[in-house]
Amino acid sequence: MKMNGARIMLECLKKEGVDTIFGYPGGTVINIYDELFSFKEIRHILPRHEQAGTHAADGYARATGRVGVCLATSGPGATNTVTGIATAYMDSIPMVIITGQVPTPLIGNDAFQEVDIIGITRPCTKHSFLVKDVKDLAMIMKKAFYIARTGRPGPVLVDFPKDVQIAQTEFVYPETVEIRSYKPKLEGHPRQVEKAMAMILEAQRPVVYVGGGAVLGNAAEELTTLCRKLTIPVTTTLMGLGSFPENDPNSLGMLGMHGAYCANMAMTNADLIVAIGARFDDRVTGKLATFAPHAKIIHIDVDPTSIKKNVRVDLPIVGDVKDVLTRMIKQADKLKDKVTEFKTAIAPWQTDIAGWKDKHPIGYKNSTTVIKPQFVIQKLRELSDDDAIISTDVGQHQMWTAQFFQFNRPRTLLTSGGLGTMGYGLPSAMGAQAAFPGRQVITICGDGGVQMNIQELATLVQNKLPVKIVILNNNFLGMVRQWQELFFDKRYSSTCMELPIDFVKLADAYGAKGFSTSKPGDVEKIIKQAFKEKGPVIMEFKIAREEKVLPMVPAGAALNEMVLNA
Amino acid sequence: MQHTISVLVENEFGVLSRVASLFSGRGFNIDSLTVAPTNEEKMSRMTIVTRGDDQILEQITKQLNKLIDIIKVIDFTDGSGVERELALIKVTAEDESRAEVLRIVDIFRAKIIDVTPKSYTIEATGNPVKIDAILDLLRPLGLKELVRTGAVAIGRGAKGWKG
Numbered sequence: 001m002k003m004n005g006a007r008i009m010l011e012c013l014k015k016e017g018v019d020t021i022f023g024y025p026g027g028t029v030i031n032i033y034d035e036l037f038s039f040k041e042i043r044h045i046l047p048r049h050e051q052a053g054t055h056a057a058d059g060y061a062r063a064t065g066r067v068g069v070c071l072a073t074s075g076p077g078a079t080n081t082v083t084g085i086a087t088a089y090m091d092s093i094p095m096v097i098i099t100g101q102v103p104t105p106l107i108g109n110d111a112f113q114e115v116d117i118i119g120i121t122r123p124c125t126k127h128s129f130l131v132k133d134v135k136d137l138a139m140i141m142k143k144a145f146y147i148a149r150t151g152r153p154g155p156v157l158v159d160f161p162k163d164v165q166i167a168q169t170e171f172v173y174p175e176t177v178e179i180r181s182y183k184p185k186l187e188g189h190p191r192q193v194e195k196a197m198a199m200i201l202e203a204q205r206p207v208v209y210v211g212g213g214a215v216l217g218n219a220a221e222e223l224t225t226l227c228r229k230l231t232i233p234v235t236t237t238l239m240g241l242g243s244f245p246e247n248d249p250n251s252l253g254m255l256g257m258h259g260a261y262c263a264n265m266a267m268t269n270a271d272l273i274v275a276i277g278a279r280f281d282d283r284v285t286g287k288l289a290t291f292a293p294h295a296k297i298i299h300i301d302v303d304p305t306s307i308k309k310n311v312r313v314d315l316p317i318v319g320d321v322k323d324v325l326t327r328m329i330k331q332a333d334k335l336k337d338k339v340t341e342f343k344t345a346i347a348p349w350q351t352d353i354a355g356w357k358d359k360h361p362i363g364y365k366n367s368t369t370v371i372k373p374q375f376v377i378q379k380l381r382e383l384s385d386d387d388a389i390i391s392t393d394v395g396q397h398q399m400w401t402a403q404f405f406q407f408n409r410p411r412t413l414l415t416s417g418g419l420g421t422m423g424y425g426l427p428s429a430m431g432a433q434a435a436f437p438g439r440q441v442i443t444i445c446g447d448g449g450v451q452m453n454i455q456e457l458a459t460l461v462q463n464k465l466p467v468k469i470v471i472l473n474n475n476f477l478g479m480v481r482q483w484q485e486l487f488f489d490k491r492y493s494s495t496c497m498e499l500p501i502d503f504v505k506l507a508d509a510y511g512a513k514g515f516s517t518s519k520p521g522d523v524e525k526i527i528k529q530a531f532k533e534k535g536p537v538i539m540e541f542k543i544a545r546e547e548k549v550l551p552m553v554p555a556g557a558a559l560n561e562m563v564l565n566a
Numbered sequence: 567m568q569h570t571i572s573v574l575v576e577n578e579f580g581v582l583s584r585v586a587s588l589f590s591g592r593g594f595n596i597d598s599l600t601v602a603p604t605n606e607e608k609m610s611r612m613t614i615v616t617r618g619d620d621q622i623l624e625q626i627t628k629q630l631n632k633l634i635d636i637i638k639v640i641d642f643t644d645g646s647g648v649e650r651e652l653a654l655i656k657v658t659a660e661d662e663s664r665a666e667v668l669r670i671v672d673i674f675r676a677k678i679i680d681v682t683p684k685s686y687t688i689e690a691t692g693n694p695v696k697i698d699a700i701l702d703l704l705r706p707l708g709l710k711e712l713v714r715t716g717a718v719a720i721g722r723g724a725k726g727w728k729g
C-alpha cells in the first residue's frame with residue numbers, strides 16, 4: 001500500500017516494537033503529528049521542553065534496555081535536543097532521535113527554522129542519517145535502530161525533511177539489515193578467555209572493576225554468577241552500580257573520586273584488575289601515573305577504542321560482555337580444583353580489604369536537629385520497593401545516592417555519569433515511569449538541577465506518571481560549593497541560591513502534591529505519605545547546608561590520596 | 567612518527583566531515599588528506615597522512631574503524647605501500663635563474679606546464695620526500711605559489727583491496 005513518509009515513519013516505529021515516544025510538535029513535523037492523531041499503536045507523550053523529551057527517551061531506554069525514541073521539530077526544537085543526545089552518547093544509551101527538517105530544496109538556504117542538526121550533533125551521535133528520498137526511509141529506520149542497539153549502543157539521529165514526509169511510496173519494512181562497514185564483534189576470542197581465566201586464577205590480589213557496559217550488555221546475572229563462584233572482590237563505577245549486588249559480602253561499592261576507601265585501596269594494591277565494560281575514566285583512575293601500579297590489567301569491552309585509550313592493558317578481550325562472561329563461567333567450571341586453590345590463595349587479600357572497610361567505611365554523622373542528606377537516602381532505600389527505579393540529577397545528592405542507596409539490581413539507577421548533566425533527573429524518571437507504570441520511580445535531585453527541567457511536573461500530572469521527586473535542598477549549588485570550600489578558601493562565588501523557593505506551592509501550581517520539612521523526625525513520615533500518593537509528589541528536605549560528599553580524591557591526586565574528613 | 571593511512575569509505579552523505587571532525591575533535595593531526603572515488607561505484611578512498619606515537623596511531627585506527635561508514639583502514643607505515651604525490655609549483659624564473667630551474671626540473675623528471683617571461687609553472691610527481699627535495703632546491707630561486715595534492719598510497723604486491 002502507498003503511504004506518505006510521515007506514516008511510513010510511524011509504521012517503522014511500530015515494526016521496531018516502539019510503544020512510546022516523547023515528542024514536541026512544530027512546523028516541520030506537523031505532518032507526522034497529523035498521522036499520529038489517528039495512529040493508536042504508539043503512545044505519544046508531550047514533554048514541556050525538547051531537552052526533557054530527549055532525557056525521557058534516555059530514561060526509558062536505561063530502565064528497559066530497549067531503544068528510546070524522541071521527536072522534535074527543526075531549528076530550535078532540534079537544538080534543544082542536543083544536551084540530551086550528548087548525555088546519552090557519553091553513557092552509550094540506545095536512542096533514535098527524529099528531527100524535522102526544512103524541505104530538501106531549501107536545505108542550505110538559511111530557511112526559517114533551518115539548522116544543520118546533523119553537523120551540530122556529529123560529535124555526540126553514534127551515527128546520523130538525512131532522509132533525502134522517501135524510498136530510502138524504511139531502510140534508514142531499520143539501520144538506525146540496528147546501529148543504536150548493537151555493539152556499543154548510542155544515539156542515532158534521523159533528520160527528516162518535510163517534503164519527504166509528504167512524498168508517497170510503497171511501504172515495505174526490510175526483514176534484515178546488512179551494513180558491510182559495521183560489524184560489531186560479539187563473541188569473545190576463546191583463547192583470550194582461557195588466558196584471562198588463567199591470569200585470574202594465578203592472582204593473589206585480584207579486583208573486578210565493572211562499568212556501565214555490564215548493565216548495558218545485560219550481563220549482571222553472568223557477572224554475579226562468575227564473581228560469586230570465585231568469591232572475588234568487585235567494585236563498580238557510578239554507571240556500573242546495580243550490576244553486582246551491593247549487599248554481597250564481596251562488593252566493595254563504588255570506586256573513584258567519591259568512591260569507598262576500600263575500593264580505591266584495593267585498586268591501588270591489586271596485582272590484577274579485571275575491567276569489565278568500563279573505560280578508565282579520569283574520575284575513576286585519579287592521577288594516571290600512580291594508578292594501579294602493581295596490577296596487570298585484563299580489559300573486556302565491546303568497543304575496541306576503549307581498550308588502551310587511557311591505561312596500558314595486558315590482556316584485551318573485545319566482545320559482548322555477556323558472551324565473554326558466559327565463556328568465563330564455563331571455563332571456571334572446568335577448572336574446579338584451581339578455583340578452590342584460588343579462593344584459599346586470596347584469603348589474605350580479603351582480610352586486607354575487610355581491614356580497609358572497617359577502618360574507613362562509607363559513613364556520616366547523623367543529627368537530631370538538622371536533616372542529613374545521607375539519612376534521607378538510607379530511609380528511601382529502607383522504605384522503597386526492592387525493584388524501585390532511582391534517577392538522580394547531578395551534584396552532591398547524586399554522589400550521596402551512589403554511596404548510600406545500595407543498588408542491588410541492574411537498571412535501577414538512572415544517572416548522567418559521563419556528561420554530568422544537571423536537569424537529567426526529573427525527565428529521565430518520567431521516561432522510566434512511562435515504561436513501567438506500576439513500579440516505584442523516584443528521582444533524587446538538588447535544588448539547583450531540579451529547576452532546570454521543573455516544567456516537566458506538568459507532563460507528569462497530565463500523563464498520570466506518579467514519579468516521586470525528592471529534593472535535597474541545601475540552597476546551594478552544593479557540589480561546586482564543596483569545591484570552593486576545599487580548594488578556593490570558601491569563596492562561594494555564585495553558588496548560593498539566595499532566593500528560597502516554596503516547592504510545596506510550586507507542586508500545587510502544577511496540580512501535584514508537595515511536602516516539605518527541615519526536621520529529621522519528619523523524614524520517614526513524609527516518605528511514607530508520599531509513597532502512598534497516586535500521583536506525582538515533591539518531597540523537599542531542607543538539609544544540612546554545608547554537608548560535604550566524602551571521601552574525596554581531589555582532581556589530579558592519586559586514588560589512595562583520599563580526603564577522608566575535612 | 568609520520569603515518570600514511572588509507573581509508574575505504576562508503577560514498578555516503580557527510581562521510582568526509584565525519585572523518586575530519588573525528589580528527590579535530592580528538593586532537594589528532596592531519597598533515598594531508600585526499601579523497602576521490604575508486605573502481606567500485608559506491609566506494610571512495612581517502613589517504614590521510616598523520617603523526618603520533620604508537621598509542622595515538624592505535625587510537626586513530628580504532629576510532630576510524632568505529633565510524634559506521636568506514637569499510638576498511640590500512641596503515642602503510644611499515645613500508646607495505648607505495649606513495650605518490652603531485653605538486654604544482656610556480657617559481658620565479660628570470661634571466662640567469664631560468665636555466666637553473668630547467669636543470670632542476672630535468673633532474674627530478676618534472677615538467678613545465680606553463681611559461682611566462684618571469685615564471686615557470688612546474689608539475690612534479692613522486693613520493694612526498696622527493697617533492698620536499700625539489701622544493702628545497704627551488705625555494706631560494708623564489709617560490710610564488712605551491713599546490714600539493716597530499717600523498718596517495720597503494721599496497722605493494724599483486725593483491726588488490728575491495729570493499
Ligand SMILES: Cc1ncc(C[n+]2csc(CCOP(=O)(O)OP(=O)(O)O)c2C)c(N)n1
Pocket residue numbers: 393394395396397398420421422423445446447448449450472474476477478479480
Ligand atoms: C547543565 C549543568 N550546568 C552546570 C553544571 C556544573 N555543576 C555540577 S554540580 C552543580 C551543582 C548542583 O547543585 P544542586 O542541583 O543544588 O545539587 P547539590 O550539589 O546541591 O546536591 C553544578 C552547578 C552541570 N553539571 N550541569
Ligand SMILES: [Mg+2]
Pocket residue numbers: 446447448472473474475476477478
Ligand atoms: Mg543544592
